[in-house]
Amino acid sequence: MSKTSYINRPNRPLQIYAVLFLIFLYVPVLFLPLFSFNDSIYVRFPLEGFTWRWYIELWHREPVWNSLMNSVKVGAATSVIATALGIFAAKAITRYRMPGRGPIVGFVMLPLVVPGIIFGVALLVLLSRLGVPLSLYTVAIGHMIVCLPFAIATLIPRFEGFNKSIEEASADLGENGWWTFWRVTFPIVWPGVLASLLLTFTISFDEFIMAFFLSGTEPTLPMYIWGQLRFPQQFPSVLALSSLIIFVSFFIVLIGQYLNRDVQETLVKKDT
Amino acid sequence: MTNDAFISVRNVKKMFGSFQAIENISIDIAHGEFFSLLGASGCGKTTLLRMLAGFENPTSGEIYIDGQPMSDVPPHERPVNIVFQNYAIFPHLNVRENIAYGLRKQKLPRAKRNEMVDEMLDLIALPGYGDRKATELSGGQRQRIALARALILRPKVLLLDEPLGALDKQLREQMQLELRALQRTIGITFVFVTHDQEEALTMSDRIAVMQGGKLLQLDTPTGLYETPHNREVASFIGTMNFFDGVVTAESGSDLTIDTKGLGEIVAPKRQTTYGVGDVVQVAIRPEKLQMADAHDPEAAHSVSGFLQNAAYLGERSHFYVTIDGVERPVAVSSQNINGSGTGFDQPRKVWLNWRKDVAVVL
Numbered sequence: 001m002s003k004t005s006y007i008n009r010p011n012r013p014l015q016i017y018a019v020l021f022l023i024f025l026y027v028p029v030l031f032l033p034l035f036s037f038n039d040s041i042y043v044r045f046p047l048e049g050f051t052w053r054w055y056i057e058l059w060h061r062e063p064v065w066n067s068l069m070n071s072v073k074v075g076a077a078t079s080v081i082a083t084a085l086g087i088f089a090a091k092a093i094t095r096y097r098m099p100g101r102g103p104i105v106g107f108v109m110l111p112l113v114v115p116g117i118i119f120g121v122a123l124l125v126l127l128s129r130l131g132v133p134l135s136l137y138t139v140a141i142g143h144m145i146v147c148l149p150f151a152i153a154t155l156i157p158r159f160e161g162f163n164k165s166i167e168e169a170s171a172d173l174g175e176n177g178w179w180t181f182w183r184v185t186f187p188i189v190w191p192g193v194l195a196s197l198l199l200t201f202t203i204s205f206d207e208f209i210m211a212f213f214l215s216g217t218e219p220t221l222p223m224y225i226w227g228q229l230r231f232p233q234q235f236p237s238v239l240a241l242s243s244l245i246i247f248v249s250f251f252i253v254l255i256g257q258y259l260n261r262d263v264q265e266t267l268v269k270k271d272t
Numbered sequence: 273m274t275n276d277a278f279i280s281v282r283n284v285k286k287m288f289g290s291f292q293a294i295e296n297i298s299i300d301i302a303h304g305e306f307f308s309l310l311g312a313s314g315c316g317k318t319t320l321l322r323m324l325a326g327f328e329n330p331t332s333g334e335i336y337i338d339g340q341p342m343s344d345v346p347p348h349e350r351p352v353n354i355v356f357q358n359y360a361i362f363p364h365l366n367v368r369e370n371i372a373y374g375l376r377k378q379k380l381p382r383a384k385r386n387e388m389v390d391e392m393l394d395l396i397a398l399p400g401y402g403d404r405k406a407t408e409l410s411g412g413q414r415q416r417i418a419l420a421r422a423l424i425l426r427p428k429v430l431l432l433d434e435p436l437g438a439l440d441k442q443l444r445e446q447m448q449l450e451l452r453a454l455q456r457t458i459g460i461t462f463v464f465v466t467h468d469q470e471e472a473l474t475m476s477d478r479i480a481v482m483q484g485g486k487l488l489q490l491d492t493p494t495g496l497y498e499t500p501h502n503r504e505v506a507s508f509i510g511t512m513n514f515f516d517g518v519v520t521a522e523s524g525s526d527l528t529i530d531t532k533g534l535g536e537i538v539a540p541k542r543q544t545t546y547g548v549g550d551v552v553q554v555a556i557r558p559e560k561l562q563m564a565d566a567h568d569p570e571a572a573h574s575v576s577g578f579l580q581n582a583a584y585l586g587e588r589s590h591f592y593v594t595i596d597g598v599e600r601p602v603a604v605s606s607q608n609i610n611g612s613g614t615g616f617d618q619p620r621k622v623w624l625n626w627r628k629d630v631a632v633v634l
Contacts, residue, residue: 162363
């Protein structure tokens, strides 16, 4: 039994705990796709039979497509801007010795822990004071606040993962700060940028509270779902829509993680 | 600034917060010189090198390169290139792209650029490596790529920050010779930072020994080894025996010194300003002491002692001889000429003989 050392010897109770944990985490979510294929408008057992009906109905519904496009627009704008800001913030945080760095980082990361409802109300008050009409733009502003900490948190390990002497080498070889960024820094952090784009897009796409407070007449997809919940006969197609969203979000985040997978290796390599 | 100084460091000080990294250093480096900055870690040698490269600015003082003051010149506009300790190879580029990195501004046709890179690959003895990924290279190969990447820009000065530190012993010794030969071939000024005194002695035209941000001595390898100016340099470079003494007489270029253990000896005065009555130290290198079974009437000085320990090192042996009145055993080194081990079995009584001009007064 030389293959299993003390440290990686299987621990039966912990394995059972892990399996139970995953079951409780995902079983509720799995009910959505399950009932979205059920041939009944009532969500209850026993299942009545398999059907594509709700998905087909969804396909032909105009407002779904509209709100989907709204969410994609907001998500695209949010992810690009939040990631761009995140790149600058992560570079500043990792590269410059600045006074009060700790508090500044904490401040930037604060939206992670401040309840969305508080930010939503605050922004709503501010925007209405300023006389800004609610629209998809205001939703995007709210989403940027929510997404920026995620972008920064995704990008910081990338920036920390390579030695600053690589940037110095570029300067030494005749490139100014701007060219050094484009020829060295950006290509090296690129996987992190992609991961950040995908993650922030997903967060914005799924976000409800900010959109609830800040959207005007054009709903995002979660807003649309929220609106449909009032109509019992629509519920199965809401389940179908939710199932699709879960699947797509899961897929996008997985891609992001995959692209950014070697960040750990880089962190290890830095020390050698 | 003297006329032939290519790099001139004038009264440079560097503070990091309240920590003084460099204390008022002035150094002139000639064109085409292989110049080393030698010292233990934290002595300020790398800080000085980074100031030459432009990554740090002097707190006061000025650095001139080729007659131009460098204060307001950013790294990317300086006529110097650096080889980093960790080589800083761009991980996202292949070997060819790494070497050609600095050529962008020259807007050369692709064929010309490839030709230059191939020339460099030949120079560093890695022909055909252009399409390798930078991350697939060994330490020695990376080191050469870093060198080629800097040299392709034909810098006036090449700065090297402990470039051989990460290599194993054999490769390091090979690269020392190659670097030295390369420097002679292309004839540009090398400023080389190292903490390895042997490496500095092997490669350099002149060496600046630094400690605690101060310049201890600037000299040729021979000068540093044979006539160190102070105890720090004497003990940092090689091994040295020290004897306490008092100057009792002065005659022309010689000092007569009454030393504990060795008795009254004569040593050359050299650059020192010691006079009668001064407390001094006499330093003698282990290999300058000749150990024998008897007193040598030819030698200027002789002292008897007791051979305590011997260490056989192959090419030579180290002996430790206790002498009455001398606190630490005296180190003696001799070549193993006769092929039968150290030639001395211990413990036994021995005589140490030496010529008067090998002693250094500190």
